[in-house]
Amino acid sequence: MSLVVVANREPLRREGDGWVPAVGGLATALLPVLERRGGAWVAWGEKDAGSLPLLHYPPAAPRFAVHRLFLPPREVAGSYHGMANRTLWPLAHYLLDRVEIRRDFLTAYRSTNRRFAEAVLSLWDDPHIPVWVQDYHLMLVPALLRAARPQGRIGFFWHIPWPPPEVWQVLPWLEELLAGVLGADLVGLHTAEYVDNFLATCRLLPGAVVRGQRVLWQGRAVRVEAHPIGIDTARFRRWAAEPRIRERAARLRRAAGGRFVLVGVDRLDYTKGIPERLAAWERLLEQHPQWRGQATLYQIAVPSRTRLESYRQLKRRVDEQVGRINGAFMQDGWLPVRYLYRAFPPQELVAFYLAADVALVTPLRDGMNLVAQEYAWVTENGVLVLSNLAGAAAVLPEALRVNPYDVDGLAETLHGILASLAEGRGRRTWEARRAALKERVAALDVHGWAARFLASLEQAPAVPAGPPRR
Numbered sequence: 317m318s319l320v321v322v323a324n325r326e327p328l329r330r331e332g333d334g335w336v337p338a339v340g341g342l343a344t345a346l347l348p349v350l351e352r353r354g355g356a357w358v359a360w361g362e363k364d365a366g367s368l369p370l371l372h373y374p375p376a377a378p379r380f381a382v383h384r385l386f387l388p389p390r391e392v393a394g395s396y397h398g399m400a401n402r403t404l405w406p407l408a409h410y411l412l413d414r415v416e417i418r419r420d421f422l423t424a425y426r427s428t429n430r431r432f433a434e435a436v437l438s439l440w441d442d443p444h445i446p447v448w449v450q451d452y453h454l455m456l457v458p459a460l461l462r463a464a465r466p467q468g469r470i471g472f473f474w475h476i477p478w479p480p481p482e483v484w485q486v487l488p489w490l491e492e493l494l495a496g497v498l499g500a501d502l503v504g505l506h507t508a509e510y511v512d513n514f515l516a517t518c519r520l521l522p523g524a525v526v527r528g529q530r531v532l533w534q535g536r537a538v539r540v541e542a543h544p545i546g547i548d549t550a551r552f553r554r555w556a557a558e559p560r561i562r563e564r565a566a567r568l569r570r571a572a573g574g575r576f577v578l579v580g581v582d583r584l585d586y587t588k589g590i591p592e593r594l595a596a597w598e599r600l601l602e603q604h605p606q607w608r609g610q611a612t613l614y615q616i617a618v619p620s621r622t623r624l625e626s627y628r629q630l631k632r633r634v635d636e637q638v639g640r641i642n643g644a645f646m647q648d649g650w651l652p653v654r655y656l657y658r659a660f661p662p663q664e665l666v667a668f669y670l671a672a673d674v675a676l677v678t679p680l681r682d683g684m685n686l687v688a689q690e691y692a693w694v695t696e697n698g699v700l701v702l703s704n705l706a707g708a709a710a711v712l713p714e715a716l717r718v719n720p721y722d723v724d725g726l727a728e729t730l731h732g733i734l735a736s737l738a739e740g741r742g743r744r745t746w747e748a749r750r751a752a753l754k755e756r757v758a759a760l761d762v763h764g765w766a767a768r769f770l771a772s773l774e775q776a777p778a779v780p781a782g783p784p785r786r
């Protein structure tokens with residue numbers, strides 16, 4: 317065993333008799349890392365109650381084992397559906413009016429985090445093996461591990477935005493959660509902006525002293541670093557070359573009948589800016605009627621957190637918008653929006669990426685956003701439109717940046733792109749941007765991301781901080 321990953325979600329989901337990679341950024345990113353390095357993955361065994369056998373993966377030649385944890389449903393309600401998804405998720409995405417502050421969420425969160433820490437401690441027999449804790453579901457785990465194994469190597473990665481302290485101050489239990497994270501030796505975030513925000517937030521914690529990119533805390537120095545995540549470029553390149561996928565892309569283009577193809581691919585989440593994107597598309601069709609019948613938007617949305625009312629509301633809103641736009645503009649077999657509400661195997665997303673002239677990645681906030689990288693990597697003729705509020709904007713400066721809240725602005729930008737593509741203008745500029753983006757994505761590759769984070773974590777233990785000077 318060379319690594320222990322701790323994450324809320326299992327990296328695999330059941331399909332038929334077998335297991336396939338789960339949908340979502342974290343699983344997509346870390347599964348290939350464990351397949352390569354070997355080790356253990358500790359996660360909540362979402363689907364099976366009761367006995368949860370070890371799962372060895374890949375089944376034919378196992379490289380790692382998934383240890384699935386049973387969590388009582390009441391705890392899941394307070395910790396996962398509550399604290400994680402109704403408090404921390406909207407807070408980290410700056411959506412303060414959606415944040416719910418409830419003590420019972422905190423109680424459940426504490427107890428879930430304790431269960432995760434105990435599960436790790438039961439299999440972590442060598443403190444030199446790094447333990448890598450993932451994301452906002454498990455903020456208390458690093459400190460719980462540290463208390464039991466003072467010499468252990470503990471890393472923590474935060475996959476979503478880290479907002480500035482003014483936002484965090486809304487949370488009554490900020491100090492407890494921050495102290496939990498500071499149990500790690502190394503805290504990773506996607507961008508320099510999030511690192512700055514994290515350090516600034518630590519200044520709110522009594523007893524913590526910020527020195528450069530370190531936080532002196534309880535006699536240790538915790539390093540805080542930007543490690544922007546990437547995609548598995550080799551895998552995507554392979555998929556993009558598969559004849560079956562290329563044929564599927566060609567079929568999509570034939571079905572589009574010579575029209576432009578625009579694509580959006582997201583979990584159906586209120587942070588992804590889907591209603592704003594659809595509104596921009598509607599605005600464009602209203603204000604620039606020349607595009608009616610000339611372009612189709614494929615919106616692919618994978619169902620997500622469907623137990624929460626806010627997500628059900630979003631689904632109703634999107635259903636209604638799609639219905640309204642198609643009802644208003646459909647003509648002669650042309651549908652302005654083709655809406656696919658389901659998960660696809662990643663290879664099939666590649667077919668959409670290959671077929672699309674334009675990808676719309678317009679989240680209201682996003683830690684990174686891997687779809688932007690997947691599209692930029694795979695597309696051969698396309699244009700990436702990217703929200704300036706996604707972490708990806710910091711690492712993909714050659715994308716065409718938009719403000720996702722500015723529906724009129726987005727409609728006009730799209731109008732400009734479609735016009736330039738139709739007239740064959742600016743081809744060189746698009747080509748140059750595409751090439752530059754591919755280089756950026758190559759440099760961010762997920763194996764490099766994990767290797768860089770783990771190399772930093774495995775550096776000599778941080779020097780004891782000594783008594784804090786004020």
Ligand code: ADQ
Pocket residue numbers: 339340341342344345475476545581582583616617618658659660661662665682683684685686687688690
């Ligand atoms: P997510 O919010 O899940 O991840 P993202 O980074 O875009 O967002 O990753 C989504 C993944 O799911 C992509 O790999 C995409 O291909 C896949 N996917 C999306 N729709 C799909 C569909 N219909 N069918 C199948 N697959 C689909 C969180 C943070 C992000 C951060 C990642 C990784 O919110 O900001 O980039 O973690 O750190």
